[in-house]
Amino acid sequence: MKDILFLTDLSKDDTHIYTMAVNMCSQTGCNLQVLNLYNGVPYVPSLDAGSYQAKWYSDAYDDHREAFKELIEKIEQVSASLPGNARRPQISSVLTEGDLGILVEEYTIGKDIALVMMGAGQSGVLSHILFGDAVRAVIQASSVPVLILNPGSQSIKVNTKVIFATDFNENDLAACSYLSFLGERLGFSIEVVHVKSERGIHPEEIAREQRFVDEMKLLGKKNLTYRHLMGGKIFGMLEQWSEILEAGWIALSEHHRPIFVSIFKKNTLKTAISAQKKPLLIFPEKFQKDEHFF
Template identity: 30%
Template sequence: MSMKKILVLTDPSENAPDLTQAAAKLANELHCDVLLFSVYQSIPMTTFYGASPWINGNDASWQQESNDKLSVIAFELRAFILLSLPGERWRPEVTFHCEAGDLSDNLKNVLESENIEMIVMGASKQSGFKHFLFGKNTNLVVSNATRPVLILPGKFEFKDVQKVLFATDFSVSDLKAVNLLAKYAEALHFDLELVHVEDIEDKQSEENVSKQVFLNMLEDINHPNLTHLEIHGKNVVQSLKRLCSRQGIDMLALLHHQDALLIRMLKSSTTKNILDQQTLPVIVFPSKMK
């Protein structure tokens, strides 16, 4: 099997060294290579009555321009890795690729053809959470991903991550994400805390059964700094936000699937306003994760 890679989704027109350098540091710790990837919109063929289709010559130049810009970003990232990252154990290799067309289709192709450990992308300049929840590109990526998606705000460094909070509803499907998070916690040296926000007005019987099954299976995950807690609140997002602030949480993690209570609440207009100024990085584990 080929070497695992961190897939960095980048826009060649906006060289973002904070994003690519953070991805390189992550790759260094996880012993992965880095694949820079972008898409560009091709120019459709122009047809004439009674004549064959004619392809606008600018399409090739757009591809060349995208390749040239990605090449510069890759060169600068290789220089950063050589000068800034220790190479005694591992030093990531950097490759790049761009394709014409739709982001979701191209992402599926890359995930099928490459051995991707994680997808890394930048958050909106306005707000990390706002872009995560409502940004078109981020929604496309999260909807089509089969590997974890890490969404980073600007000026982010992995050395700042000491505690990660995983929001759970005690679903057994969360355990696959927790297992992988525990692996990342060991490599990146952060503490992992699981939290469940309990609505005090909900009926408890069914949830208590799920909770006990979840906690029993959680005992099989071998990580010394894994803890869990429950908090009470009528609003999941407000409760999580207060907890992140109170406990100095550096990153929020969650499982993304269609019927998740957390995802439903995050999509509401009220919580959108609450999280507009949120700047924490978010790692999303898709339910169809391979």
Template identity: 20%
Template sequence: MRKILFPTDFSETSNNAFVYALKLAENIGAEVITLHVYELPIIDMSYTDVPVYQAEVYESLELNNFENFKDQIPMLRKIAEQHKLDHIKMSNMMLQGDLVTNIIQTVKDEFIDYVVMGTGGATGLKEFFIGSTTASVMTGTNALVLGVPANSQYEPIKKIGFTTQFTIEELDALRKLLPLAKGFKADIECLFVKNGDNEVNEVIIADWKVIFKEEKVTFHIIESKDVEDTIIDFVNLYRINILAMLNQKRSFWEGLFHTSLTKKMAFHTKIPLLALHND
């Protein structure tokens, strides 16, 4: 059975993303593993000569985290029940330490196929639409990572957008997107924004169309100098429910999350971003 890892801090943003995790599990036949990570604060013990005191403080903090974890799990089950998804197999984990490190290690240890996580929160969408945490997970693991904006409300996945420049790497990524699309019985709308600096041989485009002729895949080639606005317009015009991109090197994602495209998407769209990868 496929596995979906759902990191959560039990915030409203995380709970919102939980619905996506459950729906994904239902449509691809997967189980959900929730993961709560907490960090113990650094305590200044310079005013005491009793080492035991420090151990007691940490033990108390760990107990408080565990009690909070125990109290929140029923809330997740309630969300599942409200959406008639309580039949989805679900297990729960709580780990101490760095969030990103624990997510990446859990993906390896549990053979995770997808990571679904909410983005946004206390720092606000303007500064953290996808953000450094999700970006680090996207670039640090081979799992497919779905980042769900805080203002995104789940809608049936009927259209999946895929941005491409018709590279070999993107060809493989598109193939990996097919099972997800088939699980949701969704169409894949591929977008190539032609701006003069990224010419693609027409033969290559024709080859792609032949390769995917039996699939529910459509190719759109739009000439525009404004790539960002073209993507936004495309997402809105075709009512895209998930936008997928190839997971490239770290600098690509970290750059993307600080560009005007990200900010525009944060304010003009409410769709999740799916990071695909190549092995």
């Protein structure tokens, strides 16, 4: 049994994220690990104000620890309030100091994590803008998919769609398997899409597309479909198509460079999540083809 790792900055906007995390754990058979970093500024005692500074640091840490404790109690209440015979996941928590990227790397490699969930961040350690250092650090360090949610994001609905953008990379087939497994348990189907340039299609691309589609069919997953879209701006096309399908999530791989360049340099990630309230599921570069997911 694997766990879902929820990264929190103790933001008041976290409620929808941990509620979704508890529900996803219940439906997938996972437990929930909650991680928060407290990177306070350590003060070196001095002759003039050392004792005051040390007390200030201690009080600040105590307040932070109390806030984290209250959050865990709220998450446990959500788990306890699940209806009927629903599985209630175990909740574990860690409050620590350190480098976010290093911790995420350690957790996703050695602690049986199936998914990382995090918010857009309004305060605290994840207070960087959505396309800033914290999200980059998590995506670059993680070996498992990262689900990023805006404060307005909602749990995915049964019988809805998830759009997954592919450039026919080999690891995209592993991502399809992962999404299919998740879809079977959460009740969504996956439309795998490739955006083709209007300037023409090369024979090599047609051959790569056909090989990918054939291999995707060999997965034998009924909740996977494929189509290609014609257009110039890749992420813009994904946004438009997600609106047409009323998709719940947009998913893509970090290695899909044209999309990631537009995301992190043109702020389209902020538009996709903030304006449309759609969660974004990212498969990191370290996500491996043969990895056991759940």
